[in-house]
Amino acid sequence: MKKKSITLILSLTAICSALFSGCELTNESNYDNSPDYHSSKVVTDNEDEAQDNNSDTSEKSPEEEAALEKERQESLTVYADMISEIQQDFPELKVNYIVTTSDGGKSMSINLDLQESKDATYTIASELTVTKESLLNLNGITDLNIMVKNPQDPEETVGILMFENEHGTFNPVVNTL
Structure with missing residues (x-):
């Protein structure tokens, strides 16, 4: 009986920790508040500016x-x-x-x-x-x-x-x- 209750408690603990971990991942994956999202957006904008600058140099003589x-x-x-x-x-x-x-x-x-x-x-x-x-x-x-x-x-x-x-x-x- 003691083994069954220990197994049940461990199973419940594992399930609860998995649920709480999943909730944290969902909150962390919110791109709007993520600093990585904003920094990658800046890189993308800089790449766009670089492409615009390159197109200026390809104008015809x-x-x-x-x-x-x-x-x-x-x-x-x-x-x-x-x-x-x-x-x-x-x-x-x-x-x-x-x-x-x-x-x-x-x-x-x-x-x-x-x-x-x-x-x-x-x-x-x-x-x-x-x-x-x-x-x-x-x-x-x-x-x-x-x-x-x-x-x-x-x-x-x-x-x-x-x-x-x-x-x-x-x-x-x-x-x-």
């Missing part, structure tokens, strides 16, 4: 900007047939330029006025990717960047639609409408 602008202008001539076909079938679109991307693909920039609804605007962009998919693939276009403009103020961009070519099919990756 005037020579690089001039070369990019020259490539943009030349693309209008080189891809004139494709651009003409797209703009003939989609009069709402205006192709700005086509440039080579860092990974060797080609990015096409297009302006599109906001239509009577956001859905109508997105439908035009989607129709472009479906009906002109073969044409875009044949010309090596890997990215479509469609700037949706305010019809009353053409300088104002109200949204961006971006599509990436994955295995021959253009998939939406950004929609800020």
Whole structure:
């Protein structure tokens, strides 16, 4: 009988200590009051500032900007047939330029006025990717960047639609409408 009561007391003590230990861990894991959380947040903010500083150093020189602008202008001539076909079938679109991307693909920039609804605007962009998919693939276009403009103020961009070519099919990756 004494053994059973000692075993019972030890079992209860073990269970109670486990419960109290678990409660302490729950309180200690509150990240809002933890000094480690705040110090890691500071490190993250410093890392963000370092990345921002690095992006400042990667700005293009005037020579690089001039070369990019020259490539943009030349693309209008080189891809004139494709651009003409797209703009003939989609009069709402205006192709700005086509440039080579860092990974060797080609990015096409297009302006599109906001239509009577956001859905109508997105439908035009989607129709472009479906009906002109073969044409875009044949010309090596890997990215479509469609700037949706305010019809009353053409300088104002109200949204961006971006599509990436994955295995021959253009998939939406950004929609800020």
